[in-house]
Amino acid sequence: MSEEGLSAVDMAASAVSWSDKALRLLRGLNNFHRPGSSQAKCCPFMVSGHQVGWVPPRVVTELGRFPEVFQLQRGTVELSPGLESYTQRSAAVDTVLHCLREENTFRCLRGWRDEKYEVMPQFCDPPMLCMERSATCLFGVKRYGVHINGFTRQPDGGVSMWVARRALGKPTYPGLLDNMVAGGLAAQTSITQTLVKECAEEACIPECIAKCAHPVSTVSYTYEDDEGVFPECQFVFDLEVPQGFTPQIGDGEVLEFYLWPMDKVKEALVTAEFKPNCALVVLDFLIRHSYLDPDTEPHYQQFVAGLHRSL
Structure with a gap:
Protein backbone atom coordinates (compact mmCIF):
# COMPACT_ATOMS: atom_id res chain seq x y z
CA MET A 1 0.00 0.00 0.00
CA SER A 2 1.28 3.47 -0.83
CA GLU A 3 1.73 6.15 1.79
CA GLU A 4 -1.26 7.93 0.24
CA GLY A 5 -3.42 4.93 1.22
CA LEU A 6 -2.35 4.97 4.86
CA SER A 7 -4.18 6.99 7.48
CA ALA A 8 -2.23 9.24 9.84
CA VAL A 9 -2.83 6.73 12.63
CA ASP A 10 -1.53 3.84 10.51
CA MET A 11 1.59 5.80 9.55
CA ALA A 12 2.26 6.72 13.16
CA ALA A 13 1.86 3.10 14.27
CA SER A 14 4.16 1.84 11.51
CA ALA A 15 6.82 4.33 12.60
CA VAL A 16 6.96 2.93 16.15
CA SER A 17 10.04 0.75 16.51
CA TRP A 18 10.08 -2.79 17.91
CA SER A 19 12.01 -1.45 20.91
CA ASP A 20 9.40 1.18 21.68
CA LYS A 21 6.59 -1.36 21.37
CA ALA A 22 8.38 -3.73 23.75
CA LEU A 23 8.96 -0.91 26.24
CA ARG A 24 5.29 0.06 26.04
CA LEU A 25 4.33 -3.55 26.79
CA LEU A 26 6.68 -3.66 29.77
CA ARG A 27 5.36 -0.38 31.17
CA GLY A 28 1.79 -1.60 30.78
CA LEU A 29 2.51 -4.63 32.94
CA ASN A 30 4.15 -2.41 35.53
CA ASN A 31 1.49 0.31 35.54
CA PHE A 32 0.93 -0.01 39.30
CA HIS A 33 4.44 1.44 39.74
CA ARG A 34 3.80 4.37 37.42
CA PRO A 35 2.53 7.90 38.13
CA GLY A 36 -1.24 8.12 38.19
CA SER A 37 -1.80 4.59 39.46
CA SER A 38 -4.08 3.82 42.39
CA GLY A 140 -3.35 -7.36 45.65
CA VAL A 141 -1.56 -10.45 46.96
CA LYS A 142 1.31 -11.79 44.92
CA ARG A 143 0.53 -14.66 42.59
CA TYR A 144 3.19 -17.12 41.49
CA GLY A 145 3.39 -19.24 38.37
CA VAL A 146 5.65 -21.43 36.26
CA HIS A 147 6.37 -20.58 32.61
CA ILE A 148 8.39 -22.78 30.26
CA ASN A 149 10.17 -21.62 27.13
CA GLY A 150 10.22 -24.71 24.92
CA PHE A 151 12.75 -24.55 22.11
CA THR A 152 14.44 -26.82 19.59
CA ARG A 153 17.86 -26.55 17.98
CA GLN A 154 17.69 -26.97 14.23
CA PRO A 155 20.30 -28.92 12.21
CA ASP A 156 21.80 -25.64 11.00
CA GLY A 157 22.34 -24.49 14.60
CA GLY A 158 19.43 -22.09 14.66
CA VAL A 159 16.89 -22.04 17.48
CA SER A 160 13.13 -22.29 17.06
CA MET A 161 10.64 -21.76 19.89
CA TRP A 162 7.43 -23.61 20.59
CA VAL A 163 4.56 -21.18 20.95
CA ALA A 164 1.07 -22.14 22.10
CA ARG A 165 -2.20 -20.53 21.07
CA ARG A 166 -4.66 -20.43 23.94
CA ALA A 167 -7.99 -22.16 23.50
CA LEU A 168 -10.90 -19.95 22.49
CA GLY A 169 -12.82 -21.06 25.57
CA LYS A 170 -10.20 -19.85 28.08
CA PRO A 171 -11.70 -17.41 30.61
CA THR A 172 -8.75 -15.03 30.18
CA TYR A 173 -6.96 -13.99 26.97
CA PRO A 174 -8.71 -16.56 24.73
CA GLY A 175 -7.01 -17.23 21.42
CA LEU A 176 -3.82 -15.33 22.22
CA LEU A 177 -0.27 -16.65 21.94
CA ASP A 178 1.32 -18.14 25.04
CA ASN A 179 4.49 -19.85 26.19
CA MET A 180 4.70 -23.57 25.39
CA VAL A 181 3.56 -24.42 28.93
CA ALA A 182 2.49 -22.18 31.80
CA GLY A 183 0.45 -22.52 34.95
CA GLY A 184 -0.26 -20.94 38.31
CA LEU A 185 1.34 -22.25 41.48
CA ALA A 186 -1.54 -23.73 43.47
CA ALA A 187 -1.55 -24.07 47.26
CA GLN A 188 0.63 -26.84 48.69
CA THR A 189 2.18 -27.59 45.29
CA SER A 190 5.89 -27.21 44.56
CA ILE A 191 7.38 -25.51 41.53
CA THR A 192 8.65 -28.82 40.13
CA GLN A 193 5.31 -30.53 40.70
CA THR A 194 3.58 -27.69 38.87
CA LEU A 195 6.05 -27.88 35.99
CA VAL A 196 5.63 -31.63 35.50
CA LYS A 197 1.84 -31.45 35.91
CA GLU A 198 1.35 -28.58 33.45
CA CYS A 199 3.69 -30.16 30.88
CA ALA A 200 1.67 -33.37 30.98
CA GLU A 201 -1.76 -31.74 31.02
CA GLU A 202 -1.27 -28.93 28.52
CA ALA A 203 1.26 -30.36 26.06
CA CYS A 204 1.44 -34.15 26.71
CA ILE A 205 5.15 -33.82 27.53
CA PRO A 206 6.32 -36.89 29.47
CA GLU A 207 7.96 -36.42 32.85
CA CYS A 208 11.35 -37.66 31.57
CA ILE A 209 11.47 -34.68 29.18
CA ALA A 210 9.78 -32.16 31.48
CA LYS A 211 12.35 -32.74 34.21
CA CYS A 212 15.10 -31.66 31.79
CA ALA A 213 13.79 -28.09 32.07
CA HIS A 214 16.30 -25.72 33.68
CA PRO A 215 15.30 -22.95 36.10
CA VAL A 216 16.81 -19.82 34.60
CA SER A 217 15.08 -16.71 35.90
CA THR A 218 12.07 -15.05 37.44
CA VAL A 219 9.96 -12.35 35.83
CA SER A 220 8.12 -9.99 38.21
CA TYR A 221 5.73 -7.12 37.55
CA THR A 222 2.65 -5.46 39.04
CA TYR A 223 -0.27 -4.16 37.03
CA GLU A 224 -3.77 -2.96 37.82
CA ASP A 225 -6.98 -2.94 35.86
CA ASP A 226 -10.65 -2.48 36.64
CA GLU A 227 -10.73 -5.83 38.47
CA GLY A 228 -7.94 -5.13 40.94
CA VAL A 229 -4.18 -5.25 41.56
CA PHE A 230 -1.98 -8.02 40.17
CA PRO A 231 1.51 -8.44 41.65
CA GLU A 232 2.90 -11.51 39.89
CA CYS A 233 6.12 -13.49 39.82
CA GLN A 234 6.75 -16.19 37.23
CA PHE A 235 9.40 -18.85 37.73
CA VAL A 236 10.94 -19.22 34.29
CA PHE A 237 12.37 -22.44 32.85
CA ASP A 238 14.04 -23.22 29.55
CA LEU A 239 13.34 -26.66 28.08
CA GLU A 240 15.22 -27.83 25.03
CA VAL A 241 12.78 -30.15 23.31
CA PRO A 242 14.37 -32.99 21.29
CA GLN A 243 14.17 -32.70 17.52
CA GLY A 244 11.25 -34.68 16.25
CA PHE A 245 9.19 -34.26 19.41
CA THR A 246 6.01 -32.24 19.00
CA PRO A 247 3.86 -31.07 21.91
CA GLN A 248 0.30 -32.37 21.68
CA ILE A 249 -2.94 -30.78 22.84
CA GLY A 250 -3.81 -32.27 26.22
CA ASP A 251 -6.48 -30.81 28.50
CA GLY A 252 -7.96 -28.50 25.90
CA GLU A 253 -6.39 -25.28 27.22
CA VAL A 254 -4.31 -24.98 24.01
CA LEU A 255 -5.78 -24.62 20.53
CA GLU A 256 -2.56 -25.22 18.61
CA PHE A 257 1.24 -25.36 18.93
CA TYR A 258 3.62 -23.63 16.52
CA LEU A 259 7.38 -24.04 16.03
CA TRP A 260 8.67 -20.62 14.99
CA PRO A 261 12.13 -19.21 14.29
CA MET A 262 13.22 -16.67 16.89
CA ASP A 263 12.89 -13.72 14.49
CA LYS A 264 9.20 -14.50 14.07
CA VAL A 265 8.71 -14.98 17.81
CA LYS A 266 10.45 -11.66 18.48
CA GLU A 267 8.14 -9.80 16.12
CA ALA A 268 5.03 -11.50 17.48
CA LEU A 269 5.73 -10.64 21.12
CA VAL A 270 5.10 -6.91 20.55
CA THR A 271 1.76 -7.49 18.82
CA ALA A 272 -1.69 -7.68 20.33
CA GLU A 273 -1.64 -11.42 19.55
CA PHE A 274 0.60 -12.30 22.50
CA LYS A 275 -0.67 -12.65 26.07
CA PRO A 276 1.22 -9.76 27.70
CA ASN A 277 2.93 -11.52 30.63
CA CYS A 278 3.95 -14.42 28.38
CA ALA A 279 5.52 -11.88 26.02
CA LEU A 280 7.68 -10.72 28.95
CA VAL A 281 8.86 -14.30 29.49
CA VAL A 282 9.92 -14.41 25.84
CA LEU A 283 11.62 -11.02 26.20
CA ASP A 284 13.61 -12.44 29.10
CA PHE A 285 14.63 -15.38 26.85
CA LEU A 286 15.78 -12.98 24.12
CA ILE A 287 17.98 -11.13 26.61
CA ARG A 288 19.48 -14.22 28.24
CA HIS A 289 20.27 -15.87 24.89
CA SER A 290 21.81 -12.70 23.42
CA TYR A 291 19.19 -12.04 20.77
CA LEU A 292 19.27 -8.46 22.07
CA ASP A 293 22.54 -6.54 22.29
CA PRO A 294 23.05 -3.63 24.72
CA ASP A 295 25.07 -1.77 22.07
CA THR A 296 22.21 -1.81 19.57
CA GLU A 297 19.09 -2.12 21.73
CA PRO A 298 18.34 1.36 23.12
CA HIS A 299 16.04 0.12 25.91
CA TYR A 300 18.16 -2.85 26.97
CA GLN A 301 18.70 -1.62 30.55
CA GLN A 302 15.05 -0.67 30.94
CA PHE A 303 14.02 -4.12 29.72
CA VAL A 304 16.24 -5.87 32.27
CA ALA A 305 15.12 -3.65 35.14
CA GLY A 306 11.46 -3.80 34.16
CA LEU A 307 11.39 -7.60 34.09
CA HIS A 308 12.26 -7.71 37.76
CA ARG A 309 9.98 -5.15 39.40
CA SER A 310 8.57 -6.28 42.70
CA LEU A 311 6.64 -4.71 45.56
Whole structure:
Protein backbone atom coordinates (compact mmCIF):
# COMPACT_ATOMS: atom_id res chain seq x y z
CA MET A 1 0.00 0.00 0.00
CA SER A 2 1.28 3.47 -0.83
CA GLU A 3 1.73 6.15 1.79
CA GLU A 4 -1.26 7.93 0.24
CA GLY A 5 -3.42 4.93 1.22
CA LEU A 6 -2.35 4.97 4.86
CA SER A 7 -4.18 6.99 7.48
CA ALA A 8 -2.23 9.24 9.84
CA VAL A 9 -2.83 6.73 12.63
CA ASP A 10 -1.53 3.84 10.51
CA MET A 11 1.59 5.80 9.55
CA ALA A 12 2.26 6.72 13.16
CA ALA A 13 1.86 3.10 14.27
CA SER A 14 4.16 1.84 11.51
CA ALA A 15 6.82 4.33 12.60
CA VAL A 16 6.96 2.93 16.15
CA SER A 17 10.04 0.75 16.51
CA TRP A 18 10.08 -2.79 17.91
CA SER A 19 12.01 -1.45 20.91
CA ASP A 20 9.40 1.18 21.68
CA LYS A 21 6.59 -1.36 21.37
CA ALA A 22 8.38 -3.73 23.75
CA LEU A 23 8.96 -0.91 26.24
CA ARG A 24 5.29 0.06 26.04
CA LEU A 25 4.33 -3.55 26.79
CA LEU A 26 6.68 -3.66 29.77
CA ARG A 27 5.36 -0.38 31.17
CA GLY A 28 1.79 -1.60 30.78
CA LEU A 29 2.51 -4.63 32.94
CA ASN A 30 4.15 -2.41 35.53
CA ASN A 31 1.49 0.31 35.54
CA PHE A 32 0.93 -0.01 39.30
CA HIS A 33 4.44 1.44 39.74
CA ARG A 34 3.80 4.37 37.42
CA PRO A 35 2.53 7.90 38.13
CA GLY A 36 -1.24 8.12 38.19
CA SER A 37 -1.80 4.59 39.46
CA SER A 38 -4.08 3.82 42.39
CA GLN A 39 -1.21 2.73 44.63
CA ALA A 40 -1.39 5.82 46.86
CA LYS A 41 -5.11 5.17 47.43
CA CYS A 42 -4.80 1.45 48.15
CA CYS A 43 -4.64 0.17 51.72
CA PRO A 44 -1.91 -2.25 52.80
CA PHE A 45 -3.33 -5.71 53.49
CA MET A 46 -1.84 -6.91 56.77
CA VAL A 47 -1.76 -10.38 58.28
CA SER A 48 -0.19 -10.86 61.70
CA GLY A 49 1.82 -7.64 61.34
CA HIS A 50 3.11 -8.41 57.83
CA GLN A 51 2.02 -6.69 54.63
CA VAL A 52 0.93 -9.25 52.06
CA GLY A 53 -0.97 -7.10 49.55
CA TRP A 54 -2.74 -3.90 48.48
CA VAL A 55 -6.52 -3.47 48.75
CA PRO A 56 -8.20 -1.05 46.31
CA PRO A 57 -10.58 1.53 47.86
CA ARG A 58 -13.79 0.01 46.49
CA VAL A 59 -12.81 -3.36 47.98
CA VAL A 60 -12.02 -1.76 51.36
CA THR A 61 -15.59 -0.47 51.50
CA GLU A 62 -17.04 -3.95 51.01
CA LEU A 63 -14.68 -5.62 53.48
CA GLY A 64 -15.83 -3.17 56.16
CA ARG A 65 -19.08 -5.16 56.26
CA PHE A 66 -17.20 -8.11 57.79
CA PRO A 67 -15.56 -6.71 60.97
CA GLU A 68 -15.18 -10.17 62.49
CA VAL A 69 -12.72 -10.99 59.68
CA PHE A 70 -11.27 -7.65 58.49
CA GLN A 71 -10.32 -4.71 60.67
CA LEU A 72 -10.02 -1.31 59.02
CA GLN A 73 -7.71 0.97 60.96
CA ARG A 74 -5.05 3.63 60.33
CA GLY A 75 -5.36 3.27 56.56
CA THR A 76 -4.81 -0.49 56.55
CA VAL A 77 -6.91 -3.61 56.13
CA GLU A 78 -5.86 -6.15 58.73
CA LEU A 79 -7.01 -9.72 59.05
CA SER A 80 -8.46 -10.19 62.53
CA PRO A 81 -5.70 -11.09 65.03
CA GLY A 82 -8.14 -13.61 66.52
CA LEU A 83 -7.60 -15.73 63.41
CA GLU A 84 -4.35 -17.27 64.50
CA SER A 85 -3.77 -20.25 62.22
CA TYR A 86 -3.48 -20.92 58.49
CA THR A 87 -6.67 -22.96 58.63
CA GLN A 88 -8.68 -20.35 60.56
CA ARG A 89 -7.58 -17.49 58.32
CA SER A 90 -8.25 -19.42 55.12
CA ALA A 91 -11.73 -20.51 56.23
CA ALA A 92 -12.75 -17.02 57.39
CA VAL A 93 -11.62 -15.34 54.17
CA ASP A 94 -13.27 -18.05 52.09
CA THR A 95 -16.60 -17.44 53.84
CA VAL A 96 -16.44 -13.73 52.99
CA LEU A 97 -15.50 -14.43 49.38
CA HIS A 98 -18.39 -16.85 48.93
CA CYS A 99 -20.73 -14.16 50.23
CA LEU A 100 -19.33 -11.56 47.82
CA ARG A 101 -19.57 -14.05 44.99
CA GLU A 102 -23.22 -14.79 45.71
CA GLU A 103 -23.94 -11.05 45.74
CA ASN A 104 -22.10 -10.64 42.42
CA THR A 105 -20.20 -7.75 44.01
CA PHE A 106 -17.01 -8.08 41.97
CA ARG A 107 -16.70 -9.16 38.36
CA CYS A 108 -13.52 -11.14 38.96
CA LEU A 109 -15.41 -13.58 41.19
CA ARG A 110 -17.53 -14.65 38.23
CA GLY A 111 -14.40 -16.51 37.13
CA TRP A 112 -14.29 -18.58 40.32
CA ARG A 113 -11.77 -21.42 39.80
CA ASP A 114 -12.06 -23.53 42.97
CA GLU A 115 -8.26 -23.26 43.02
CA LYS A 116 -6.41 -21.83 45.99
CA TYR A 117 -3.27 -19.68 46.00
CA GLU A 118 -1.15 -19.25 49.08
CA VAL A 119 -0.54 -15.85 50.67
CA MET A 120 2.76 -14.89 52.29
CA PRO A 121 4.95 -11.77 52.54
CA GLN A 122 7.72 -13.34 50.43
CA PHE A 123 7.97 -16.66 48.61
CA CYS A 124 10.50 -17.92 51.14
CA ASP A 125 8.10 -17.30 54.04
CA PRO A 126 5.64 -19.86 55.42
CA PRO A 127 2.16 -19.32 53.91
CA MET A 128 -0.21 -17.47 56.22
CA LEU A 129 -3.45 -18.47 54.49
CA CYS A 130 -4.78 -19.60 51.14
CA MET A 131 -7.28 -17.78 48.96
CA GLU A 132 -9.44 -18.46 45.90
CA ARG A 133 -7.37 -17.68 42.82
CA SER A 134 -9.92 -15.39 41.19
CA ALA A 135 -10.09 -13.23 44.34
CA THR A 136 -6.39 -12.50 44.73
CA CYS A 137 -6.61 -9.26 42.72
CA LEU A 138 -9.09 -7.85 45.26
CA PHE A 139 -6.35 -8.00 47.90
CA GLY A 140 -3.35 -7.36 45.65
CA VAL A 141 -1.56 -10.45 46.96
CA LYS A 142 1.31 -11.79 44.92
CA ARG A 143 0.53 -14.66 42.59
CA TYR A 144 3.19 -17.12 41.49
CA GLY A 145 3.39 -19.24 38.37
CA VAL A 146 5.65 -21.43 36.26
CA HIS A 147 6.37 -20.58 32.61
CA ILE A 148 8.39 -22.78 30.26
CA ASN A 149 10.17 -21.62 27.13
CA GLY A 150 10.22 -24.71 24.92
CA PHE A 151 12.75 -24.55 22.11
CA THR A 152 14.44 -26.82 19.59
CA ARG A 153 17.86 -26.55 17.98
CA GLN A 154 17.69 -26.97 14.23
CA PRO A 155 20.30 -28.92 12.21
CA ASP A 156 21.80 -25.64 11.00
CA GLY A 157 22.34 -24.49 14.60
CA GLY A 158 19.43 -22.09 14.66
CA VAL A 159 16.89 -22.04 17.48
CA SER A 160 13.13 -22.29 17.06
CA MET A 161 10.64 -21.76 19.89
CA TRP A 162 7.43 -23.61 20.59
CA VAL A 163 4.56 -21.18 20.95
CA ALA A 164 1.07 -22.14 22.10
CA ARG A 165 -2.20 -20.53 21.07
CA ARG A 166 -4.66 -20.43 23.94
CA ALA A 167 -7.99 -22.16 23.50
CA LEU A 168 -10.90 -19.95 22.49
CA GLY A 169 -12.82 -21.06 25.57
CA LYS A 170 -10.20 -19.85 28.08
CA PRO A 171 -11.70 -17.41 30.61
CA THR A 172 -8.75 -15.03 30.18
CA TYR A 173 -6.96 -13.99 26.97
CA PRO A 174 -8.71 -16.56 24.73
CA GLY A 175 -7.01 -17.23 21.42
CA LEU A 176 -3.82 -15.33 22.22
CA LEU A 177 -0.27 -16.65 21.94
CA ASP A 178 1.32 -18.14 25.04
CA ASN A 179 4.49 -19.85 26.19
CA MET A 180 4.70 -23.57 25.39
CA VAL A 181 3.56 -24.42 28.93
CA ALA A 182 2.49 -22.18 31.80
CA GLY A 183 0.45 -22.52 34.95
CA GLY A 184 -0.26 -20.94 38.31
CA LEU A 185 1.34 -22.25 41.48
CA ALA A 186 -1.54 -23.73 43.47
CA ALA A 187 -1.55 -24.07 47.26
CA GLN A 188 0.63 -26.84 48.69
CA THR A 189 2.18 -27.59 45.29
CA SER A 190 5.89 -27.21 44.56
CA ILE A 191 7.38 -25.51 41.53
CA THR A 192 8.65 -28.82 40.13
CA GLN A 193 5.31 -30.53 40.70
CA THR A 194 3.58 -27.69 38.87
CA LEU A 195 6.05 -27.88 35.99
CA VAL A 196 5.63 -31.63 35.50
CA LYS A 197 1.84 -31.45 35.91
CA GLU A 198 1.35 -28.58 33.45
CA CYS A 199 3.69 -30.16 30.88
CA ALA A 200 1.67 -33.37 30.98
CA GLU A 201 -1.76 -31.74 31.02
CA GLU A 202 -1.27 -28.93 28.52
CA ALA A 203 1.26 -30.36 26.06
CA CYS A 204 1.44 -34.15 26.71
CA ILE A 205 5.15 -33.82 27.53
CA PRO A 206 6.32 -36.89 29.47
CA GLU A 207 7.96 -36.42 32.85
CA CYS A 208 11.35 -37.66 31.57
CA ILE A 209 11.47 -34.68 29.18
CA ALA A 210 9.78 -32.16 31.48
CA LYS A 211 12.35 -32.74 34.21
CA CYS A 212 15.10 -31.66 31.79
CA ALA A 213 13.79 -28.09 32.07
CA HIS A 214 16.30 -25.72 33.68
CA PRO A 215 15.30 -22.95 36.10
CA VAL A 216 16.81 -19.82 34.60
CA SER A 217 15.08 -16.71 35.90
CA THR A 218 12.07 -15.05 37.44
CA VAL A 219 9.96 -12.35 35.83
CA SER A 220 8.12 -9.99 38.21
CA TYR A 221 5.73 -7.12 37.55
CA THR A 222 2.65 -5.46 39.04
CA TYR A 223 -0.27 -4.16 37.03
CA GLU A 224 -3.77 -2.96 37.82
CA ASP A 225 -6.98 -2.94 35.86
CA ASP A 226 -10.65 -2.48 36.64
CA GLU A 227 -10.73 -5.83 38.47
CA GLY A 228 -7.94 -5.13 40.94
CA VAL A 229 -4.18 -5.25 41.56
CA PHE A 230 -1.98 -8.02 40.17
CA PRO A 231 1.51 -8.44 41.65
CA GLU A 232 2.90 -11.51 39.89
CA CYS A 233 6.12 -13.49 39.82
CA GLN A 234 6.75 -16.19 37.23
CA PHE A 235 9.40 -18.85 37.73
CA VAL A 236 10.94 -19.22 34.29
CA PHE A 237 12.37 -22.44 32.85
CA ASP A 238 14.04 -23.22 29.55
CA LEU A 239 13.34 -26.66 28.08
CA GLU A 240 15.22 -27.83 25.03
CA VAL A 241 12.78 -30.15 23.31
CA PRO A 242 14.37 -32.99 21.29
CA GLN A 243 14.17 -32.70 17.52
CA GLY A 244 11.25 -34.68 16.25
CA PHE A 245 9.19 -34.26 19.41
CA THR A 246 6.01 -32.24 19.00
CA PRO A 247 3.86 -31.07 21.91
CA GLN A 248 0.30 -32.37 21.68
CA ILE A 249 -2.94 -30.78 22.84
CA GLY A 250 -3.81 -32.27 26.22
CA ASP A 251 -6.48 -30.81 28.50
CA GLY A 252 -7.96 -28.50 25.90
CA GLU A 253 -6.39 -25.28 27.22
CA VAL A 254 -4.31 -24.98 24.01
CA LEU A 255 -5.78 -24.62 20.53
CA GLU A 256 -2.56 -25.22 18.61
CA PHE A 257 1.24 -25.36 18.93
CA TYR A 258 3.62 -23.63 16.52
CA LEU A 259 7.38 -24.04 16.03
CA TRP A 260 8.67 -20.62 14.99
CA PRO A 261 12.13 -19.21 14.29
CA MET A 262 13.22 -16.67 16.89
CA ASP A 263 12.89 -13.72 14.49
CA LYS A 264 9.20 -14.50 14.07
CA VAL A 265 8.71 -14.98 17.81
CA LYS A 266 10.45 -11.66 18.48
CA GLU A 267 8.14 -9.80 16.12
CA ALA A 268 5.03 -11.50 17.48
CA LEU A 269 5.73 -10.64 21.12
CA VAL A 270 5.10 -6.91 20.55
CA THR A 271 1.76 -7.49 18.82
CA ALA A 272 -1.69 -7.68 20.33
CA GLU A 273 -1.64 -11.42 19.55
CA PHE A 274 0.60 -12.30 22.50
CA LYS A 275 -0.67 -12.65 26.07
CA PRO A 276 1.22 -9.76 27.70
CA ASN A 277 2.93 -11.52 30.63
CA CYS A 278 3.95 -14.42 28.38
CA ALA A 279 5.52 -11.88 26.02
CA LEU A 280 7.68 -10.72 28.95
CA VAL A 281 8.86 -14.30 29.49
CA VAL A 282 9.92 -14.41 25.84
CA LEU A 283 11.62 -11.02 26.20
CA ASP A 284 13.61 -12.44 29.10
CA PHE A 285 14.63 -15.38 26.85
CA LEU A 286 15.78 -12.98 24.12
CA ILE A 287 17.98 -11.13 26.61
CA ARG A 288 19.48 -14.22 28.24
CA HIS A 289 20.27 -15.87 24.89
CA SER A 290 21.81 -12.70 23.42
CA TYR A 291 19.19 -12.04 20.77
CA LEU A 292 19.27 -8.46 22.07
CA ASP A 293 22.54 -6.54 22.29
CA PRO A 294 23.05 -3.63 24.72
CA ASP A 295 25.07 -1.77 22.07
CA THR A 296 22.21 -1.81 19.57
CA GLU A 297 19.09 -2.12 21.73
CA PRO A 298 18.34 1.36 23.12
CA HIS A 299 16.04 0.12 25.91
CA TYR A 300 18.16 -2.85 26.97
CA GLN A 301 18.70 -1.62 30.55
CA GLN A 302 15.05 -0.67 30.94
CA PHE A 303 14.02 -4.12 29.72
CA VAL A 304 16.24 -5.87 32.27
CA ALA A 305 15.12 -3.65 35.14
CA GLY A 306 11.46 -3.80 34.16
CA LEU A 307 11.39 -7.60 34.09
CA HIS A 308 12.26 -7.71 37.76
CA ARG A 309 9.98 -5.15 39.40
CA SER A 310 8.57 -6.28 42.70
CA LEU A 311 6.64 -4.71 45.56
